[in-house]
Amino acid sequence: MKGEEGTHLGQGLMIFNHMIDLVYFDASEKLKKHLWQLAVDADIQEEEWGVVVMHLFSPLVTTQFMMKKHLKNPIQFIHCQNGLGMAFAQSVEHIFVCIGENQREEELTEKVEQAVFLSRALLGPCLHILKDNKDMANLVRELLLELRTGSHDGNQSLLLEASQRLHVSPDVRQHCMSMTQELNKKLESSTLCPLHVIFTSQTSIASIHS
Incomplete structure (x- = not known):
């Protein structure tokens, strides 16, 4: 082939x-x-x-x-x-x-x-x-x-190639995760409408929760 x-x-x-x-x-x-x-x-x-x-x-x-x-x-x-x-x-x-x-x-x-x-x-x-x-x-x-x-298309696209996970201490990582989870719960309105909360620092991902 x-x-x-x-x-x-x-x-x-x-x-x-x-x-x-x-x-x-x-x-x-x-x-x-x-x-x-x-x-x-x-x-x-x-x-x-x-x-x-x-x-x-x-x-x-x-x-x-x-x-x-x-x-x-x-x-x-x-x-x-x-x-x-x-x-x-x-x-x-x-x-x-x-x-x-x-x-x-x-x-x-x-x-x-x-x-x-x-x-x-x-x-x-x-x-x-x-x-x-x-x-x-x-x-x-x-x-x-x-x-x-x-x-x-400029700012309309998601540049996945530049995304990476931010390396932080366990305490900071846990705090970021707690923040994203709390925000997700506040925004959640329907099980048929999935939500994703991403906490970033420049091009690095500090926390993501769905």
Whole structure:
């Protein structure tokens, strides 16, 4: 599977929960065709994309959860012989898998970390919403695309690349967390309207609560 020079046509992002259910899936047409052919070769007789992807990736994702839970040493990156690479990240009880063709490990790792940060910033721990809420899934897809293509619009964009956690003492960190939690409770009005409170210092994050 070889992409055109200068392009990365075989790419995608998948998010699985701890039950190995597919919560989010976005892939290029080229990658979809490749995965579909793998399903045919494996005699997976399913027509729904979510089921096909779960069949193909469930052994790998299950292994990732086990490596994280029992060995504290999860898989970070896999390089395949056909040029595909897979970068892994975990957020709460979800596994993120970013796939790219002929891309360096650093590139895919950055993309999967951006996906984790963006998803948590929008949804906090409620990533399961992506499975049934098409509007939210489309928003995540559009923001990630904007981030990857570099089409930022001045102050209207969220510069995730510049964001980092501020290193402070435990006492200060606890005080910041208490402040964000208290503010979140005051603003909370509905369980269907998620709130996210972020306490920052310049480009660094001191505390975040959802």
